Amino acid sequence: MGKDVLTGTYFLTGNEACAAGALAAGCRFFAGYPITPSSEIAERMSIRLPQVGGVYIQMEDEIASMAAILGASWAGAKSMTATSGPGISLMLENIGLGVMTETPCVVVNVMRGGPSTGLPTLVGQADVMQARWGSHGDYEIIALSPSSPQEAFDYTIRAFNLAETWRVPVILLMDEVVGHMRERVVIPERKDIKVANRPGPGEPPGKFKAFKPKKDLIPEMPVAGQGYAIHVTGLTHDERGYPAIEWEAQEKLVYRLVKKIRLNSAKIASWEETGVEGAEIILISYGVSTRICRAVREIAREKGVNLGLFRLEVIWPFPEKRVQELATRIKAFVTVEINYGQIALEVERCVAGKCITQLVGHGGGTVHDPQKVLEAVEEIAS
Amino acid sequence: MIEPQILDHPKDLLLRKERIPHIWCPGCGLGSVLSALVDALKSSGLDFKNVAVVSGIGCTGRAAGYLNLDSFHTTHGRAIPYATGLKLANPDLTVIVFSGDGDLAAIGGNHLIHAARRNVDIKVICVNNFNYGMTGGQGGPTTPRLARTTTTIYGNTEKPFNLVHLMAACGAPYVARWTSAHPHYMKIAMGEMLKKDGFSFLEVIAPCPTNFGRRNKLREIKLLQRFLEQAILEAQPDIAKADIELDSPILCGKFVDLERPSYLAALKETVSAKVKVYDFRGDGRVPLEEAPVKPAAAKAPGKPAEVPSERPIIQRPVQIKLAGLGGQGIGLCGLIIGRAAAIFDHNQAVYTQEYSPEARGGASASSIIIASGQIHTPYVTEPDIMVIMAQGAYNKYQKDVRPGSRLIIDKDLVRPKDLPDSVQIQAIPSTRLAEELGQKVVANIVILGFFTALVPHISLAAMQKALKGSIPKGTEELNLRAFETGYNYGKKMQEEEAV
Numbered sequence: 001m002g003k004d005v006l007t008g009t010y011f012l013t014g015n016e017a018c019a020a021g022a023l024a025a026g027c028r029f030f031a032g033y034p035i036t037p038s039s040e041i042a043e044r045m046s047i048r049l050p051q052v053g054g055v056y057i058q059m060e061d062e063i064a065s066m067a068a069i070l071g072a073s074w075a076g077a078k079s080m081t082a083t084s085g086p087g088i089s090l091m092l093e094n095i096g097l098g099v100m101t102e103t104p105c106v107v108v109n110v111m112r113g114g115p116s117t118g119l120p121t122l123v124g125q126a127d128v129m130q131a132r133w134g135s136h137g138d139y140e141i142i143a144l145s146p147s148s149p150q151e152a153f154d155y156t157i158r159a160f161n162l163a164e165t166w167r168v169p170v171i172l173l174m175d176e177v178v179g180h181m182r183e184r185v186v187i188p189e190r191k192d193i194k195v196a197n198r199p200g201p202g203e204p205p206g207k208f209k210a211f212k213p214k215k216d217l218i219p220e221m222p223v224a225g226q227g228y229a230i231h232v233t234g235l236t237h238d239e240r241g242y243p244a245i246e247w248e249a250q251e252k253l254v255y256r257l258v259k260k261i262r263l264n265s266a267k268i269a270s271w272e273e274t275g276v277e278g279a280e281i282i283l284i285s286y287g288v289s290t291r292i293c294r295a296v297r298e299i300a301r302e303k304g305v306n307l308g309l310f311r312l313e314v315i316w317p318f319p320e321k322r323v324q325e326l327a328t329r330i331k332a333f334v335t336v337e338i339n340y341g342q343i344a345l346e347v348e349r350c351v352a353g354k355c356i357t358q359l360v361g362h363g364g365g366t367v368h369d370p371q372k373v374l375e376a377v378e379e380i381a382s
Numbered sequence: 383m384i385e386p387q388i389l390d391h392p393k394d395l396l397l398r399k400e401r402i403p404h405i406w407c408p409g410c411g412l413g414s415v416l417s418a419l420v421d422a423l424k425s426s427g428l429d430f431k432n433v434a435v436v437s438g439i440g441c442t443g444r445a446a447g448y449l450n451l452d453s454f455h456t457t458h459g460r461a462i463p464y465a466t467g468l469k470l471a472n473p474d475l476t477v478i479v480f481s482g483d484g485d486l487a488a489i490g491g492n493h494l495i496h497a498a499r500r501n502v503d504i505k506v507i508c509v510n511n512f513n514y515g516m517t518g519g520q521g522g523p524t525t526p527r528l529a530r531t532t533t534t535i536y537g538n539t540e541k542p543f544n545l546v547h548l549m550a551a552c553g554a555p556y557v558a559r560w561t562s563a564h565p566h567y568m569k570i571a572m573g574e575m576l577k578k579d580g581f582s583f584l585e586v587i588a589p590c591p592t593n594f595g596r597r598n599k600l601r602e603i604k605l606l607q608r609f610l611e612q613a614i615l616e617a618q619p620d621i622a623k624a625d626i627e628l629d630s631p632i633l634c635g636k637f638v639d640l641e642r643p644s645y646l647a648a649l650k651e652t653v654s655a656k657v658k659v660y661d662f663r664g665d666g667r668v669p670l671e672e673a674p675v676k677p678a679a680a681k682a683p684g685k686p687a688e689v690p691s692e693r694p695i696i697q698r699p700v701q702i703k704l705a706g707l708g709g710q711g712i713g714l715c716g717l718i719i720g721r722a723a724a725i726f727d728h729n730q731a732v733y734t735q736e737y738s739p740e741a742r743g744g745a746s747a748s749s750i751i752i753a754s755g756q757i758h759t760p761y762v763t764e765p766d767i768m769v770i771m772a773q774g775a776y777n778k779y780q781k782d783v784r785p786g787s788r789l790i791i792d793k794d795l796v797r798p799k800d801l802p803d804s805v806q807i808q809a810i811p812s813t814r815l816a817e818e819l820g821q822k823v824v825a826n827i828v829i830l831g832f833f834t835a836l837v838p839h840i841s842l843a844a845m846q847k848a849l850k851g852s853i854p855k856g857t858e859e860l861n862l863r864a865f866e867t868g869y870n871y872g873k874k875m876q877e878e879e880a881v
Contacts, residue, residue, distance in 0.1 A: 009673030064463035071467025182733035225450040233455035295758035
């Protein structure tokens with residue numbers, strides 16, 4: 001059996017690093033369908049998975065890919081798929097099934113410009129709300145956004161750990177720039193990589209209820225072949241997993257699915273603050289746009305403008321408390337994202353009028369011009 | 383008086399008793415099919431712990447929930463890909479898909495044909511009741527012509543699928559059809575499927591008296607009666623004659639039973655045997671000890687690798703753009719420059735590539751930014767150095783050549799024109815020199831050597847190390863000679879210029 005962690009220093013694309021991260025996290029099943037700009041993840045997985053005893057399969061479409069990774073997860077494998085916007089649109093049906101049946105798995109969306117076929121080879125960041133609520137019904141989900149190939153490696157591992165811990169499909173919202181750009185990537189030794197695994201059943205078959213919430217509202221997860229005769233359904237179900245088509249069961253289940261993320265958001269949400277203390281204006285961003293904001297900060301510093309940066313590592317759940325808190329102390333939040341206002345709306349909601357909120361949007365196809373961002377900042381500052 | 387004794391029903395073991403009674407209507411065929419499956423499982427000798435059943439949506443889709451097995455009630459049409467994931471992730475499982483005609487053949491039709499094609503190791507039981515029962519009896523892909531449903535009240539105009547024919551055409555190695563009036567044959571077919579490697583398919587024609595029967599004058603028992611009376615049971619039925627018409631007999635039997643390597647067997651044979659050694663050609667892995675940074679996660683105190691003495695210090699990011707025609711290897715050049723700077727010179731480097739829809743032949747460019755500090759913006763916007771290897775690429779990217787910048791070109795292939803005087807042009811006949819070395823393909827490495835001689839931002843040692851780690855085994859000698867040729871050409875040119 002080959003090694004799943006090929007320790008060393010590389011010069012990798014974000015997509016390649018993502019595949020390496022998945023293997024390091026313990027991913028042993030990948031089902032996917034080719035799509036630009038994510039295909040390199042599938043290509044790399046098709047080479048590497050058989051070497052480590054895993055399975056790669058190219059399905060007939062993204063719907064099937066998503067269904068297959070859910071099935072694989074219930075067979076006990078850590079599983080993943082990777083796609084871009086059009087593929088996510090097809091996967092959303094079974095992402096919902098994954099949410100409803102609390103199935104750990106990772107879905108990578110290397111975002112390109114949309115809507116529809118849009119800009120297959122060029123960057124976008126407009127699938128942020130789709131990641132949150134794209135499937136029908138009410139739910140909470142986890143999404144992360146790396147801003148470099150190194151983070152693509154690190155965050156893919158985080159994504160698996162979060163999926164296993166909170167039993168929910170986790171979306172890795174990469175973007176085309178991060179997916180395709182190369183930078184130095186350091187892959188540590190196996191022993192230095194923290195890996196989380198789903199909690200297994202604590203009771204023998206018979207007494208055990210597969211959907212009874214335990215610690216942190218998370219049920220323990222048996223898998224097929226362990227003798228638990230589990231029943232897993234996308235219908236509203238009771239703690240045994242049996243269909244329960246009534247409002248009381250709906251409230252109990254769906255409220256728990258929402259609460260398990262909301263009430264634990266302090267353990268899940270993650271962000272990075274740079275120069276926020278004492279700043280009058282804070283840029284808020286994620287993914288590749290974070291890099292642009294860092295460049296803006298450097299130019300601003302030369303001009304004597306004190307600019308903070310609030311960078312979302314985990315986008316969903318959104319760090320609302322911290323944003324609320326900061327809003328009372330600053331003049332403005334400026335959201336920088338490659339869309340015409342998605343996270344900006346979330347910022348506005350949290351700020352609730354306590355400071356100025358401004359969007360510097362972009363249609364996609366390339367990254368922001370730092371000067372444009374700076375102009376918006378200077379206008380507010382003056 | 384004799385005390386009444388309550389015994390377990392012989393099928394209880396495999397049913398979730400607490401979920402009975404089921405939701406199926408009186409006269410529905412689904413109970414018989416489920417019952418036959420229970421019988422087949424009981425006689426199979428399988429360890430039920432390792433049997434999983436997957437259903438989609440609809441009346442048949444509820445079957446999974448009544449079986450006391452690991453059971454999965456998935457989304458509409460998606461039982462087959464879900465089952466594929468289960469089986470491939472744990473090959474010890476016997477995975478049965480139990481679903482309806484609308485679920486498997488309409489919304490899930492694409493999955494059905496591809497699962498049969500790839501011969502994935504699952505057993506598909508498709509209960510065909512000619513309509514969408516749960517949603518109120520609408521027509522579907524198996525509704526016979528002229529049949530009345532709630533959406534074909536004037537009579538169905540479409541030709542239905544001949545599912546057994548379809549499955550055989552897709553390469554399924556086991557295909558059979560029975561009706562719910564044939565529990566014995568159903569059980570035999572299911573028993574054979576449980577033993578069969580690869581994809582197996584059983585269509586069971588079942589009555590839906592409530593919806594289909596009611597609208598086609600085939601109420602209650604009449605439909606079942608029709609199956610019994612009109613079914614043609616043949617040992618070797620002709621699949622081409624298996625079309626189903628409203629009033630015609632239904633051809634039943636085993637249509638296909640042949641040996642074909644299953645998906646898992648083929649995977650073992652073709653993939654597993656070859657993966658033992660996979661050389662990461664051009665992956666350029668460098669041991670951590672030689673790397674500029676330790677991973678944040680590493681707890682080991684180990685010293686960071688020593689900064690190379692020849693490391694160029696680059697205060698302001700240097701932007702480099704390389705352009706050529708597809709196939710000239712311009713991307714590899716960029717990759718080697720990036721590796722040299724980011725790994726061996728302990729600087730930072732960001733590499734991006736311009737993608738065009740042409741798979742080959744169009745002008746393409748790759749860009750690298752190098753700095754000793756952090757690099758934020760990933761794109762090259764104002765190149766300090768451009769390397770151009772073909773006229774087509776020059777025509778496309780000439781607009782990016784800035785006053786005062788350096789332009790490195792292939793002397794024979796690029797004729798620069800309309801450039802500001804301040805552009806410093808440095809030319810090498812890289813393709814010609816490569817041809818002299820015996821291989822035109824190393825022209826990119828010749829120009830890389832030339833670039834190394836002239837450009838101060840990457841050390842020679844770093845470039846040589848990066849080159850070695852980026853080329854296929856067995857080509858080292860040729861590539862190193864090509865690099866040296868370009869490097870010496872550049873150094874000589876510099877000396878001559880100095881004189």
